[in-house]
Amino acid sequence: MITHIANAADRLQPVRGELLSRVTGKTDKKMIARIFVSLSIFSLLASATAHAADAKAGRKKAQMCAACHGIDGISKMPMAPNIAGSPAMYLEKQIKAFRSEERKDETMNVVAKPLSDADIADLAAWYSGLTVDVTLPN
Ligand code: HEC
Structure with a gap:
């Protein structure tokens, strides 16, 4: 969802440029200025909150989880x-x-306690991306 907003903001960049170049034209200046301001706020917000979950970074951060959950996500203590393999959304929550x-x-x-939202997203990406094989008992 956040990535969506970031992508949308990227796509809006050229639109913003074109609007700017038209400000000097005969179009309604006030209106254009208003659009410009809201687009700027929009892309600022998007870049401030954008973080694409990074499983590779998650693997590094998971060193601090490994003693108990394993780097492979399989419990190392009772x-x-x-x-x-748990869903990323569930792990994050x-x-x-x-x-x-x-x-x-x-x-x-x-x-x-010390984990940032980005750390949590990365850790969830790492652990949710692991494949678990399940064998049912006979
Ligand atoms: C010292 C041992 C220890 C370490 C280190 C540790 N955990 Fe845990 N973790 C636990 C225990 C114990 C529980 C079970 C808590 C409970 O009973 O509610 C748990 C529960 C969880 C759960 C809930 C799982 C579920 O299905 O409800 C998640 C997710 C989790 N840990 C992630 C992490 C991550 C990510 C790290 C590293 C940043 C980490 N843990 C580090 C011991 C640890």
Whole structure:
């Protein structure tokens, strides 16, 4: 969604340029100025919030999760869940809930506290991108 906004803002750049060049023409100057200002605010906002989730960066950041969840997202200790292959949206929601302490867990509340939204998106991209093989019991 954020990427969409960023892309839309990029596509609007030439439109903005053309509007600017027409400001001196016989078109309604006030109106053009108003459009120009709102487009500028729009692209400013988009660039301030845009972050494309980066799984490779997520892999690096996941070093700090590996002792418990593994770099492969498979639990390395009895109380930690497997997180490999969980949907990115779900992972993001949980990590943000730990960060805000809306979801309480002594360990995860401490781990999640310093993470930025971008860190969380990257971590979710890494762990959600892992493929899990499941074997059903006979
Ligand atoms: C010291 C061990 C430890 C470390 C390090 C750790 N976790 Fe956890 N994590 C846990 C435990 C324990 C839980 C289960 C919490 C609960 O019971 O609610 C958990 C739960 C989670 C969940 C919820 C999974 C679900 O399906 O509900 C996510 C997502 C998660 N951790 C992500 C991470 C990420 C990302 C990192 C690294 C930034 C990380 N954890 C680092 C121990 C750890």
